[in-house]
Amino acid sequence: MTNSAVTVDGLRVRRGGREVVRGVSFEVTAGAVTGLLGPSGCGKTTVMRSIVGVQIVAGGRVSVLGEPAGSRSLRREIGYATQDPAVYADLTVTEALRYFASILRAPASDVDRVVAEVGLEEEAHSLIGTLSGGEHSRANLAIALLGRPRLLVLDEPTVGLDPVLRDSLWGLFRSLAAAGTTLLVSSHVMDEAARCDRLLLMRDGRLLTDDTPAGLRVRTGTADLEQAFLHLIRERQAARS
Numbered sequence: 001m002t003n004s005a006v007t008v009d010g011l012r013v014r015r016g017g018r019e020v021v022r023g024v025s026f027e028v029t030a031g032a033v034t035g036l037l038g039p040s041g042c043g044k045t046t047v048m049r050s051i052v053g054v055q056i057v058a059g060g061r062v063s064v065l066g067e068p069a070g071s072r073s074l075r076r077e078i079g080y081a082t083q084d085p086a087v088y089a090d091l092t093v094t095e096a097l098r099y100f101a102s103i104l105r106a107p108a109s110d111v112d113r114v115v116a117e118v119g120l121e122e123e124a125h126s127l128i129g130t131l132s133g134g135e136h137s138r139a140n141l142a143i144a145l146l147g148r149p150r151l152l153v154l155d156e157p158t159v160g161l162d163p164v165l166r167d168s169l170w171g172l173f174r175s176l177a178a179a180g181t182t183l184l185v186s187s188h189v190m191d192e193a194a195r196c197d198r199l200l201l202m203r204d205g206r207l208l209t210d211d212t213p214a215g216l217r218v219r220t221g222t223a224d225l226e227q228a229f230l231h232l233i234r235e236r237q238a239a240r241s
């Protein structure tokens with residue numbers, strides 16, 4: 001019996017006529033914060049889309065909470081915040097959240113809860129089109145939190161946020177995980193890696209490593225996770241040559 005919320009086995013995805021995910025396998029531990037890290041274009045979003053079930057895959061298997069990714073029964077179990085917020089500019093934050101809450105059949109009281117969780121109380125009645133980039137992405141995150149999904153897939157949720165807000169969102173992620181939610185969070189900021197329970201490092205469509213931050217530091221002999229990542233890249237290049 002494993003405690004995996006997500007199992008990805010030999011995933012292959014083609015986009016734009018080339019293979020951008022090239023045989024990736026990993027598990028996401030239930031009730032933990034797993035970081036999906038790697039440089040821009042390495043395939044993080046594509047892996048997330050495959051888990052959420054919105055990506056056509058060329059091969060492999062993805063299962064989520066015991067069901068094949070994309071299953072109808074998973075719709076209300078997964079909260080997905082994309083990188084490009086897909087929220088309506090002409091609605092206020094509260095109106096948009098009420099709208100999505102009704103679609104998800106989440107309780108009306110969820111709207112105030114998620115507004116507070118992402119720290120948007122003061123902007124609750126502002127039109128989304130007037131929000132700053134960071135506020136806009138927090139509104140997007142608030143939508144993903146509606147209905148208390150068991151799995152949260154968050155694509156670069158802290159981009160454009162100042163250090164104080166980033167810290168408070170990581171506090172939120174930790175408290176959600178402590179309450180049993182599984183989080184998969186992508187980032188290309190290495191200082192966020194240290195905040196994760198587990199790290200999946202990707203490069204060029206492949207998984208370089210799947211480890212804890214402490215395990216990665218020990219294995220690569222460096223305290224700095226950015227250096228650890230570079231160490232793994234050099235190790236992989238040396239193995240190939």
Ligand SMILES: Nc1ncnc2c1ncn2[C@@H]1O[C@H](COP(=O)(O)OP(=O)(O)OP(=O)(O)O)[C@@H](O)[C@H]1O
Binds near residue numbers: 016017020
């Ligand atoms: N709609 C698309 N059509 C064709 N190719 C695409 C499409 N979306 C992404 N790609 C390509 O797939 C590869 C992986 O992209 P992906 O968005 O998964 O990377 P990422 O690691 O999430 O990058 P970033 O951190 O910049 O968001 C990239 O080479 C990208 O150019």
